[in-house]
Amino acid sequence: MIYLLDPLIYLLIYGFLLTAIMGLIASWIDRKVTARVQYRVGPPLLQPLIDIIKLLGKETLIPEGASKITFLMAPIIGFSGVVLVSTILWINNIDPTKSFMGDLIVVLYLLVVPSISIIMGGFASRNPLASLGASREMKLIMGYELPFILAVLVPVIHTHSIRLGNIVSYQATNGIFIGSLSGFLAWIVVILCVQAKLALVPFDMPEAETEIVGGPLIEYSGSGLAVYRLMKNMMLFTLPFFVMILFMGGWKFEGIYSLTGLLKYIGVVAIITVIRNTNPRVRIDQAVKFFWGPMTIIAIIAVILAFLGK
């Protein structure tokens, strides 16, 4: 029972609650900064949470002819994927020696689950616009996955280990990866891939409100949309956290380090927000070319530098 209790506590407290709170705060920072950039006042701190609660109270509509179970289960599957990833990340960050349950490759694969859930949900709603959006999401995955894998492997080349715990403790003794040239280049690539994973401008073509009205989310309302919103907010915490663990030494919770950790986190979120506010949306073919062209080349350079030990 004790064997089970420990991970369960991690799941409930860290993986779900803390991640959700941090994600809601991140979403608030994002919205507030965006508002300030656009000379608006911006929402109050609790607005993201209020949005979700409000959505839970709304009627849940199901489009005619849709596959009901797939349509309703898709948000939950995506949500469970995020919770599992953030649990694994928290365990490895808090106690690098423990490192049970999953490693870097597991995290890489689990990070695709939310995207799959959005795609399946979009397909299941049987709406042409949702299909279009979902297919763009899939093409975007095909695009960014190549440079993302290359860049994420840079820490693996340095440490010769795929355990996240080892990667964190290696950085504690040998300095963080972002300080090295290869690590810095890989970090740039990963940040841009994270932008695409979160489907934020300039890579928001799967949802593109102004042309395909939210894409895969077009038919979602009420509870389904609430869970998707929560999932997206939690991704807004999980992905920057993943970048921190891989390249920026994780988030230590002792004394001054917890504050620097918070600064790192806010810094990554701020960079994402700034990119999102200063760029126009690109077309999907441009995005795929961007990721398979310049991004992959930068990632390959980072990998070669990592092999040379730089």
Place this chain on the structure above:
Amino acid sequence: MDLINLELFKIDSLSTFVGVFVGLFTLLTVIYSFGFMDKKKGLFSYYFYIILTLVASLGVVFSNDLVLFMVFWGFLGILLYLLIGVGEKPNTSKTSKKALIIVGGADALMLLGLALIWHLTGTFKMDGMRIPLNSAEAIWAYLLLAIGAFAKAGVMPFHSWVPDTAEDALTPVTAYLPASLDKLLGIYFLVRLTLNMFVMNLDMNTFLMAVGSFTIIAAVMMALIQNDFKRLLGYLAVSSAGYMVLGLGTGNFIGIAGGLFYMLNGAICMSCLFMTCGSVEKNVRTMDLDKLGGFAKIMPITFITFVIASLAISGVPPFNGFASKWMIYQGIINVGKNGGSLWMLWLVATMFGSALTLASFMKLIHAVFLGQPSPENPARKDLAGGRIPKSPLISPKSSHGDRAEHREVNPVMWVPTVILAVLCVVFGVFAYQVPLKMFILPSLKMAVNFSGTWNATLATLLMLVSIAIGIIIYFLGTITKTRETESFVGGEVLKEHPDMRVSGVELYNTVQDIKSLKTIYNMAKNKAFDLYEVVSKIVFGINKILRYMHNGILPTYLAWCLLGMGILFYVLILR
């Protein structure tokens, strides 16, 4: 030499493991065929060939003598030809000929390899030989024998019979031979070659990994652009063979165990996918992705099994495909620990390959099961009118032909797919407790050190807990009071605009139109990468020259005779 000491057969853990699954796949295929093959001619010969295939496969698996092995192996090639020939498509006979020529040609090369082995060791016993790859003869022997395994498993460049077979043969035949049995047997022989008969060196391992990586990426890129349900699956079957070869090529225990595990998982998933594909075919009799759509609603069981098997083979945790891919990745990383940098290439190829596999499955799931049904699709009537059959498990009355009632296929057909889907889940969630402990590790007789961590059972449990949290959130909301509405497409009524349908066929056109890819795809469309077509073009080219010489005019022949005599005269007398 007396007969008793020949030791023609040998039973060890590896052959038992493969034998058990050969039996399982045969059983499931036969059950499935009972449902699939109604009122078709030649039923007796069909089942007869299947039983003969079972016998021959068991012969291949348990024989210890290479000559005996070759006899069974060659017999399998002929059975493949016969079983493909049972199909009724216009191209069937052409395809069966192609399969026979590729597999049979590879068998001929294997015979050459056998001769080299006899020359090297003077024995045909598989368990007795450990040939080091230090001479040109040994390397040629290995390569010639490996070609046989490659052709059987459908590894590039000997793959081209697999997609064709998938398209033209009967679906149970595809689910039985290229998707499962040929994978098991081809990779089984490669394992025997690699672990028992030869002592591998670094170069040969690198060669295997290169072949595997190339197969994974090239096959899945081809799969992305296919518009025929079965042909697409055929390319994915080729791609999955790449993972198995690559796993064996890593040369360390965890990679080899991963490759062997993937052999099992790939066979289970592909066979399940082809069977579900056959269930859809039974309902509509077309495999053109443009004409399908919307089957999730009328065939829920088939849909769920298809989704499980496709997620499993794309490597989504916690299913079995992920567990084995994860082991292969660790094998590749262990290769990197010995220095060199090529391992990066293999690792990226495998990981990116599984993203592309996922993409091709999303295309299928959209075009076949979700998405809007096509206007020509007879299933549309059931769906558009919202009339869902009351008892979905009654078998369709095939006498109606194309206007048959559309509903879930009968249990004889869905039970095998459900069994395979359950295996996908069990072999993933209990990877260490069931398949690895019972089949894979005993057959390799070695201890495996995992360098990563993946606690599949615990992760699944936690995933279930978080799904429960999600459901609780649902029930906090208004999930109990749902309402069906028309979907919103900018205010238009969807039913009145069938041209607004997104079929799924054009899903990846943007990728296909990228310049460099387009050239390659056009070359592939002209069959520039199909070994069979290329070789046959060369052979017919030579034929043309010969035909030009044989023009039937007497003076030409006389001139040739005189020329020959002149040369003979020079060689024999003047020199």
